[in-house]
Amino acid sequence: MLVRVATIADVARAAGVSIATVSRVLSPGAVPHPVRADTAERVREAARRLNFIPSPLARGLAARRSGLIGLVVPDLADPHYPQIAIGVEEGARRLEMGVLICNTLGELERLVEYLQLLEARRVDVIVLSGATSLSAEELQTLLRYSIPMVLIGRPAIDVQWPHVSIDNRLGARLATRHLLAMGCTRVVHLSGPRTQTTMADRARGYIDEMDRRLLDIVESNGTPDDGYARLRARLELAPRPDGVFAATDRLAIAALALAADRSLHVPRELAVVGFDDIPLASQLRPTLTTVSQPAYELGSVAIEMAGHSAGAGAGRPSSRVLEPRLIERESTLGPGGRFVR
């Protein structure tokens, strides 16, 4: 059943024009070429009839662009990133572009390898998430690549690429303020590695909001296991915290696990707030109060910005910051929203 797929020549023949005209009708380039309306219609009609889909391969070779977007994520196993991938994919689909997925595992070496690959494939633009954990020097390395990029998350130094992020500092303030408002007096912040701007910003927001209260920051490497161990060590010490602001939902889940293992009632003895609003946050018991990161939106906005980057760049596109939102659930309110300390 190998039906030969129609080429531009078939369409040209059917419409009685040259392939150049077909191309100009069906693939208006950066500088649109004038074509007579009825000619254009004839071409479109023929294309439709023959079920013609221009070969992205040929087009890419000729026009030096591939119609591909490279999506770099640090870890697909972290539920946050599939959400971003969904947004990127959705946006790309609207632009009729394909998404090449790259999973770096946070290794710089793999990141570089991927960038070379993506460059060789002539991707039009790269959407790079996880750049928040790159140091200044590492970011410098990336500057060697000439491909347009859009970053998700604020990079450690000012770079030439635009980025889209959420206001992590504000989100952290909302979380901390909420814990204080619920009556917590000893709020600890369970942080991820603060070499990441995301984590640094969230810690910053916590510090802001704590004002002159006693700061209590427990730093982990970001994995649930390490978060659990660090927080457990902290609980051995007095005074015991009565509220935890975890820098991510994964860390918050570790905090919930620890509370369960220690038979601490959540939220009465230990209130917990996370960050990210991963899909499972509302399925846990207690359901998790958290700061919602519009991951999907981050992805789709990134694609939007990428469209501009890849196009005839009218100067450096500006970055965008999205608003986080506090989602109040049982881990601070108690079942039914009633929680009086």
Add this chain to the structure above:
Amino acid sequence: MLVRVATIADVARAAGVSIATVSRVLSPGAVPHPVRADTAERVREAARRLNFIPSPLARGLAARRSGLIGLVVPDLADPHYPQIAIGVEEGARRLEMGVLICNTLGELERLVEYLQLLEARRVDVIVLSGATSLSAEELQTLLRYSIPMVLIGRPAIDVQWPHVSIDNRLGARLATRHLLAMGCTRVVHLSGPRTQTTMADRARGYIDEMDRRLLDIVESNGTPDDGYARLRARLELAPRPDGVFAATDRLAIAALALAADRSLHVPRELAVVGFDDIPLASQLRPTLTTVSQPAYELGSVAIEMAGHSAGAGAGRPSSRVLEPRLIERESTLGPGGRFVR
């Protein structure tokens, strides 16, 4: 910093040979062409020196293959699929192939759209997960596409493509047997839509193992919310189950939530077993007993099989079935593994 990237002509010039020879050395095709050893070495040396990476675009156009793999998943938000994606991506990387991600949301229409796109892009092979939920007629539709495919999961009817799956029936037997061994006398099966072969097979395994005991199957649409509602309705009726075998971890999490909301102690009053072993399963409290699906392995095996499909197919490659494994945790054993009913 737009360094012109080296082309095959540059390498040919540097090595003092024709571009044909360069191609034959660097990209041995299906039928390898003989080249003198020292010539080959000269070419390789030049390629290395110039940092030459053959353009996948040009190569694809000329050779009618793209070096791309299309990965189709029904839903990236379901934690099971990112695991598969990781395996596929890893395997593809080893083969120096790119992975185009396609998220169908379970809609046939989108699936078809993606297949056309992937065909136009001349992907070498498609790894299709989620085909377990396609009906016989829907699978027929797919037969119209000439691209080689590898399925993840057993399709409803016998098709021309090979598939890799796990033994769902066996996994379900292990889960059910474990619940019975732990002393449960009224085991309910919380199922997903049994139009999916995966769900049908798991229900089948439950039925097998229940032998002549009373069967009690609650079918849901597979989402945690619906699973919660269905199971809740079941709990209103006597006799109350004392064990739940949930067809997926997402459904098991719904069961745990329901138990918490009903103040049923897990596992003493209600033991719960899931299926999939998603990353969070061990982070919950109680930790979740589940059947481990080697999702990563499914992905990498699929790529392995895909390599054969895409190559000069020596007949139809055979399908493979991987072994599931029961992971015993607190939701059936109790903390510390001590659970005596």
Add this chain to the structure above:
DNA sequence: CTGAAAGCGCTTACAG
């Protein structure tokens, strides 16, 4: 507004 033609960077019969 339209077309002939060069060219994108490779692969692969064909000839030697």
Add this chain to the structure above:
DNA sequence: CTGAAAGCGCTTACAG
């Protein structure tokens, strides 16, 4: 074993 050349299916100056 090696090379000249056609061709993959498009885009895009260039000329009219």
